[in-house]
Amino acid sequence: MSDGIAGTDLGPSAVHALIEIEANPGITARDLGELLRLEKSSVSRMLRKLVASADVEEHENDEDGRAKRLRLSAAGRERTASIHAYADRQVRDALGRLPPGRDRMVRDGLRLYADALGGTTGDTQPSPVEIVADYRPGIVARITGMHVLYYARAMEFGQRFESVVAAGLADFCGRLENPGNGIWSAVQDGEIVGSIAIDGEDLGGDIAHLRWFIIDECVRGGGLGRRLLSTALDFVDAQGFEETRLWTVAGLPAARHLYETHGFALAEEWVGDQWGKPQQEQRFVRPRQK
Template sequence: MAAGDAVLPIRDASRRIVRELGFMRATLAGTELPASAVHALIEIGGRGSLTATELCQRLNLEKSSVSRMLRKLVGAGELAEGGSETDGRAKRLTLTAQGRRTLAAIDAFAHDQVGSALACLPAADHATVVEGLRLYAGALQDRRAAADGGRREGRPVESVPALRIEPVRIELGHRPGLIGRAVEMHARFYARAHGFGAAFESKVAAGLAEFVPRLDRPGNAVWTALDGDRIVGTLAIDGEDLSGDAPAPGIAHLRWFIVEDGRRGGGLGRRLLDEAMGFVDRSGFNETRLWTFRGLDAARRLYEAAGFALADERPGSQWGTEVTEQCFVRPRRC
């Protein structure tokens, strides 16, 4: 679809979103607060503290409007003012106990509002919604940043070109923060979707900590999906832990395959898997194995498309919760 053809449908959808979420009303999110105050509490609560200047930039509001709003929130007991360690003239704003309760109520209201809307859609469409909104919101922010730069330089807004959104890239090798980020993505997804707890998180962390120092050996590799500098997906091939004393190359173990919440269904997982399978084939492994469990249907379709087949299935609890464990095997490609 050409950019011009997309403008009117996006404008129409944006207006409907604004109306359905309640932004046309005097108050928002089940509170007695206007939309700007609700957003201020969300931003301050999410970052621990902000100055008035920082809040102006985040909310895209004039300083006078933000100042009036903050005075009301401080007076109502929702916010507290404190000194800044870096600027004696600035005051840092934090939530009071009352403000934290208000924010919790806002979060609960919004979670129910969005969750009930998503329930009207097939689960397979959720990732599409998330990715589309993320890209659109990011483009609006980029356009504002470009326009602000144009004003500072005395150029008309129309002369500022639209910024290009860089695609997520796949890179081979260790990066700072890899272990922590991979553990976090695994722990959050499997806790929410399958009830896994501390035992699972500990197992992932211990396995990665043991594996990463072996990346300098042939047959071991890890890939990260990067959105800018942020890790949004990982996958590793461990060429040693299943091979035992067999002559190299033996059995490749596919491990720590995860894509960040909100990005599944857009092809990123397939890109990671294609990189890994290319490495396996070039390295000449006799076969590749992975362990998962019943119920991860989207992942299973990816595995089968890459040449894996279910080889074994049995009850197990190696991840800290009783599940039906599955072993998939992909034979060597000539």
């Protein structure tokens, strides 16, 4: 509630008034007061100042000679445009400081909050998630980013982990045309929110390698992990691989449960430090399904 906001010397109500007059040219002072939820005397004082500063013009009202129609002047339109530009910069700067994908959480949260303020039930359904095969622009950066942010929080993995994920994924995408290789993205509103890949080459011996399985936290808990894993394993079975392997670390019970319900079993466990600190590493194996 400072005296000047949005890069102006105006108070909040005056800034709000300019925005409402821009959106409703010809609005009366009475209707403006209802929109702003201000008393008549407060609206009158504010409008006198805006008219005196040449931001707002009063015009005759053909329907009611006692009520003036309000419109922005050229100076008022310029000032309002600068207010919008200031707000846009604020939003862009704030969202730009968020980790990838978190801006979606802000958007969805504000949508639900606005629905609740408007008196609706707040049960707006999220956009559907589509599983899309093959390469997509930005896939290497997005999948790497999801891995790095998740494992930095969960396991304190750092730069080496990020470099290995990015390099391995970039190399794999250059081999996608080879039989036995496949990658799938979970896409919501045009953005990748999950991934999984089958590398049919790097292990040899008719063994499939399940890699880069990750779900963004904004869509976890809705069964997307099962959908992605089932899609990848359907591909494995169709290709006729004798065995599928994956490597992970201990301490991820939800992921382990998902693997085991899809036919994987823990085959080996050891302590390793390849990611900068000792971790209980694990190898899971799924034999060919009969």
